[in-house]
Amino acid sequence: MATSRAASLLRLLAQLLLIFAIWFATDWFARAVHSPIPGSVIGLGAVLALLMSGLMPADTIRRGAEWLLAEMLLFFIPPCIAVVQFGTLFKAEGLPLIAVIGLGTLIVMAGTALVVDVVFRWEHRRRIRAKSRRRELAGVL
Amino acid sequence: MESSPLALISLVLTIAVYYGCKWLYRRHRRIWFAPILLAPLILGAIVLLAGIPYPVYNADARWLVWLLGPTTIAFAVPIYDQRDIIRRNPLTLTIGVIAGVVLGIGSSYLLSRLFQLPDEVTHSLLSRSVSTPFAVVATDAFGGSRELTSLFVVVTGVFGMAIGETVMRLLPLRSRMARGAMFGAASHGAGTAKAREIGDEEGVVASLTMTMAGIAMVLISPLLGAWL
Numbered sequence: 001m002a003t004s005r006a007a008s009l010l011r012l013l014a015q016l017l018l019i020f021a022i023w024f025a026t027d028w029f030a031r032a033v034h035s036p037i038p039g040s041v042i043g044l045g046a047v048l049a050l051l052m053s054g055l056m057p058a059d060t061i062r063r064g065a066e067w068l069l070a071e072m073l074l075f076f077i078p079p080c081i082a083v084v085q086f087g088t089l090f091k092a093e094g095l096p097l098i099a100v101i102g103l104g105t106l107i108v109m110a111g112t113a114l115v116v117d118v119v120f121r122w123e124h125r126r127r128i129r130a131k132s133r134r135r136e137l138a139g140v141l
Numbered sequence: 142m143e144s145s146p147l148a149l150i151s152l153v154l155t156i157a158v159y160y161g162c163k164w165l166y167r168r169h170r171r172i173w174f175a176p177i178l179l180a181p182l183i184l185g186a187i188v189l190l191a192g193i194p195y196p197v198y199n200a201d202a203r204w205l206v207w208l209l210g211p212t213t214i215a216f217a218v219p220i221y222d223q224r225d226i227i228r229r230n231p232l233t234l235t236i237g238v239i240a241g242v243v244l245g246i247g248s249s250y251l252l253s254r255l256f257q258l259p260d261e262v263t264h265s266l267l268s269r270s271v272s273t274p275f276a277v278v279a280t281d282a283f284g285g286s287r288e289l290t291s292l293f294v295v296v297t298g299v300f301g302m303a304i305g306e307t308v309m310r311l312l313p314l315r316s317r318m319a320r321g322a323m324f325g326a327a328s329h330g331a332g333t334a335k336a337r338e339i340g341d342e343e344g345v346v347a348s349l350t351m352t353m354a355g356i357a358m359v360l361i362s363p364l365l366g367a368w369l
Contacts, residue, residue, distance in 0.1 A: 016211075023211045036363040038278045040213035041356060047217035058221055065215035068208065072330060073177055074159045075209050076273040078202035080181040080295055081155075081188055082288035085195050089262070096256035100266060101293060104248040105300045105327050108270050109308045111244045112350075113323035116237040120316040123232045 008063075015064025022047060148200035151193060155202055158183050177331050178299050181292075209274040216274075216352045223349050233318055234346075238353045241326025245270030245354075246365070264369065265289035268358050269297045272329040275355030282362035283369060294329065301328020302335045309339075321346025326354050 026046060027039030035042065050056035083090070090097070162176035162183070172178065188198055220227075227234060246267050253263035265285030268276040273294050280290040305324055314320055317340060324332035325347035333351050337344030 019211045019214055023214055026214075027210065038359060040210045040274065040278065041359050043214040044217050044356070047214055048220055051217060051221040052224070058218060061215075062218055065218040068212040068215040069219070072209075072212050072273070073180070074156065075205045075207075075212060076277075076291050076294070077155055077159060077181055077184060078199055078206050079277070079288045079291035081185055081198060081202075082195055083292045084185055084189050086289065089259075093256075093258055093262065096258060097262070097293075098296075100249065100252040100256055100258065101269065101296050102300055104245070104252055104266075105270070105297050106304065106308065107248040108241055108244045109301065109305065109323045109327035110312060112237055112241045112326040113308070113312055113314055113319045115240040116233055116322040117312075117314050117316050117319035119236045120230065120233040120318045123230055124316075127229075 012063050012067055015061050016067065019061055019064050019068065145197060145200065147193060147197050148202075151188070151198045152201040152204070154187065155184055155205065158187075172299075172303055175299070175302065175331070177295055177302075181295060209277065213274040213278075216355070219348055220352055223345050226345060226349060230318065234322075234349060234353065237318075237322040237326060237350055238357055241270065241322070241350060241354045242357045242361070245326070245358075261286060262289065266293055267365075268362065269293040270327055270329065271355040271358045272351055275359050279358045279362035282366035284366060298328045298331030301332040305332060305335050306339075317342045318346050322350045325350030325352075329355070 022043050023040060026043035029035070030037065030039035030042055047056070047061070051058055159176060159180050162174070162180040165179070166174045166176055187193075188195070249266040249269060250263065253266055258266070261284075264283045265280055266289075267283045267285065268279035268290060271279070271294075273291055276290050276294045277287045280287060301324065305328065308323065309320055320339065321336050321343035324336035324343070328335075329351045333344065333347040336347035
């Protein structure tokens, strides 16, 4: 029991180190070629390509990736604390800020939902039509 | 900044408060116990009351922020896992992501102008609708502040969690995809967590939309940043 827990922890650490290594490599690459796309996003693309092509099994990094995604909130707490420095800004602009974020979130939510609903119905119908057409064709042959 | 005992204590405290809030939320699923809301509030109060200067607090805590880079790479795994949905509904997802990003940037920009917010604040608001690892990189290109953007992302997430279900009930939505996409596009990780509570498909679509919107935001930010 204790050994299997230690083994699982070691595996998590090894996978995290692998992801860090990929990040270092792609970050270095992005800097070297002055890429407008940051290294982390190049790394995301590279890993996705490796996974899709089957060159890298997902289990090689799954535990590490899922841990990072699950604990992501911890990583951006520190910059949120920085707002104690912006006290005067929030005294002056606090309410308009809340209004911008609140109304903005409402607009993005409602707008995206309505657009996706329309497009989904269209794409869904088209797929069903294509399927029935294939079936008709198969019937004729 | 030279590392000090206080800096190390701040780092340990940040981790302890975060896991404490997570434990509390697992036992009481109320929005005001959500770690995304409670953890920054508690820590902010501690830092303010104890009078810890931010540079001292951040001297060791910045190692946590460093992890946002590798976390971006980790997003490859959920995209890979959900490749079937991408193959089945490529158009719906793409248009959902475009709508989310355009509305996110557009609404932030126009509302900021309407309320006459200072430029630095406006630029820091533009990428607030996407997940933090992407938002802070995009905000660099927009000329915003990483700290302000991180905070705006958090407030956006909390807001989306709070109003999402009401919006969902008020709109005549017929597809699960629309319900998932709106959470992912408007309020990233926090919204995605809420979408998972509503249903599996909603959660998957929210997660995909969130990730793809983050990537799209980073990709267009240098173009838009040059124009701003």
